Amino acid sequence: MxxxxxxxxxxxxxxxxxxxxxxxxxxxxxxxxxxxxxxxxxxxxxxxxxxxxxxxxxxxxADTADLQRAIALRAAEMIGAQFAPLWGVSGTPREMVHATIGAHIEWLSEHRALYQYLMRQSVTGPRDVVADVKTAIARQLTVLFEYYLGLFGADQRVGETIAYGLVGLVESSTAHWLDAPRGIDRDDLRQLLARWVWSILDDTLRTVGVALNPDSPLTDLDYQVLD
The missing domain is CATH 1.10.10 (Arc Repressor Mutant, subunit A)
Incomplete structure (x- = not known):
């Protein structure tokens, strides 16, 4: 043959x-x-x-830009691996908020120089990995938020806006904290951001008359319908 x-x-x-x-x-x-x-x-x-x-x-x-691009792609893989275990719906809302914020703070703290390198490349290089990662996280959160907003009869369209806003809040606050911690340690920052994030989520649900118990597993929703 x-x-x-x-x-x-x-x-x-x-x-x-x-x-x-x-x-x-x-x-x-x-x-x-x-x-x-x-x-x-x-x-x-x-x-x-x-x-x-x-x-x-x-x-x-091929050139320096090619090397920088390869480093940026490797960094994106690392960040993706850091957040991958968090996207399964498990635990309570408060636990999920704390875990997601904690993972973000931990990665930026442990890889501060790399994060700053990526930020520099986002301005001068061909790929903005930081923006790519923030978009990927926001999209995951959008799916989660839209599901629960729909479940409670809220306007699902606000889920995307909330997701991108919360990602921006956590990322910018943590980046500033790295440069100027002002005596705030890592756990204090996590607690502070988690409280802000939950306040925004709680307020959004209360506008449609729902008070969700933040300490009850999402798999067994515990909520109160407000008058």
């Missing part, structure tokens, strides 16, 4: 795999260099962290 296709070149396949592996190694070196040297890290410093000459990096990346 004859084949109309051309057999794959084993050497080309191996080279492609090796090239991808080396790209990943340089990206991880970039992550370490950002943590070590800060958000203004240079390609030279990333190369030093990888133990190679700078010209070696450009054998695997």
């Amino acid at each position: 004859t084949s109309s296709g051309t057999p794959p070149d084993g050497r080309a396949t191996r080279w492609a795999g090796q090239r991808e592996r080396r790209r990943r190694e340089f990206v991880e070196a970039g992550m370490r260099a950002i943590a070590r040297f800060g958000p203004e890290v240079s390609t030279e410093q990333i190369a030093d962290e990888a133990g190679v000459a700078r010209t070696r990096i450009y054998k695997h990346f």
Whole structure:
């Protein structure tokens, strides 16, 4: 039997795999260099962290922007993995609010230099990963909010506005806290933001005559219909 296709070149396949592996190694070196040297890290410093000459990096990346883009994509994967376990509807409303805000504060605190690096790239680079991540979180929250607003007979259209507003509140407040904590520790910040977020959600439900118990599991709703 004859084949109309051309057999794959084993050497080309191996080279492609090796090239991808080396790209990943340089990206991880970039992550370490950002943590070590800060958000203004240079390609030279990333190369030093990888133990190679700078010209070696450009054998695997088209230019500096290509390297920056790869680092940004890796950061997006990390953030996605941090939040993925939170999207299952479990626990009480208060627990879910605290867990989501806590995960956000934890990631920004542990990766402050990387966050600042991404913010710099959002201005000068081809991809705004911070905006992408905020949008992804807001979309997840929108689905959740719209479901429960509809369940209680509220206007579901406000769910998206609330979701984007809450994400902006938490992100901007935490980013400012990183620069100027003013004696507020991480747990204090989480408690403060969680109280604000719950107040907004509670007020939204009360406008349609519903008082939701924040300490009752969402799987077994406990709420009061207000007069």
